[in-house]
Amino acid sequence: MSFAHALPQSLSPSRLSDFQTCPRRYQYASIERIPQPASYATAKGRFAHYVFEQLFTLAPVDRTIDHAREFIVPAVEAILTDDVRADIGMDDVMLAKLVAETDSILTTYFLMEDPTAISSEGVELRLGATVNGAPLFGILDRLDRDADGTLAIVDYKTGGLPNRNYDSQTFANAELYAALCGASLGEKPRKIRLMYVAMGETIERDVTDVVVEARSNSASKAWGRINQYYNDGDFPATPSVNACRFCSYKDLCRANGVPVPR
Ligand code: SF4
Known part of the structure; x- marks a missing residue:
């Protein structure tokens, strides 16, 4: 088969990891650009990363936990888009949980290092x-x-x-x-x-x-194989319990005859 989309111009470490875990996952995510729905865990990760990013836009002396907490409300706006909310079925209870867990992460983080000294x-x-x-x-x-x-x-x-x-x-x-x-x-x-x-x-x-x-x-060899599979029109599936457990393409693979472990 030939692909509707061009080969991506670049390779990120996470997409390389996709490819090395299972080339078919790379095909679905990076070539066919089939969206992977957000999960609570990925939304929480993006939420916390947003707060840390904003914290480090401040002058070192201002990187306090109170200022960090002020970025939680903007994070709701920036990260919890309608699509993300729909993907994870977010309601008020889940939102309160996410905010409380982020607050707890901040408390823990400030015990790990002093961002004013970074x-x-x-x-x-x-x-x-x-x-x-x-x-x-x-x-x-x-x-x-x-x-x-x-x-x-x-x-x-x-x-x-x-x-x-x-x-x-x-x-x-x-x-x-x-x-x-x-x-x-x-x-x-x-x-x-x-x-x-x-x-x-x-x-x-x-x-x-x-x-x-x-x-x-290793990245160089993988890039060579990505080009080869792209030209062949097929990225092989390499199903395994570990690879498939958290993959959002399980149903698609099964529909295409890939023996995805239950
Ligand atoms: S479900 Fe398994 S075989 Fe299919 S793309 Fe994901 S990791 Fe690969």
Whole structure:
């Protein structure tokens, strides 16, 4: 088959992750552009990210918890669009829960770090560069300049803590962002900080040149396969319990004869 839409011009770490999990998911999301309905968890993530982004638009001295809380009402307007509300069936009870959980996240976050002491080089930083032939693009939650003068990637996570058996996957996106920073800013971050703001825990890892090189190569190979599958007109489905569990294309796949696990 040939596709109605052109191949995307760039590849983000999350779309790369889609592709590596299941090429057919990438086809549906990025080529056919079939919308993925919001869930409560994704809406909550976007809601909290909005509040953190606004907090860091303030001068460091003004980044207090009271000012952070003032961004909750604007977040309702900015994030909870009619489409999102319809997707998750939002009513007043759910809205009150979301606001209370965001407030709790802020309380936890302010115990994790003092944002008045953070030197940030960028918030919601848009980066694009060709890395090993792969046109990468992404938006970083935050890029900090640490006290020792080096850069650190900061990624907020609003879900639970990861299973440590999957550590390599946990850092995969951020390590690709490190490659993207190196190519677009001319300076590689030396640390990655994943802030689990609902859990009060930060998981930190050093960035090594070996890892950045490996992530770059992996993205480059994936981009080559994406081009090949696009020209073939078919991205293979690779169903598995883990891949399909949270995928919104299950019904579509089953209708197309893919044996999606129950
Ligand atoms: S339901 Fe499973 S097989 Fe189908 S696109 Fe999603 S991950 Fe792939």
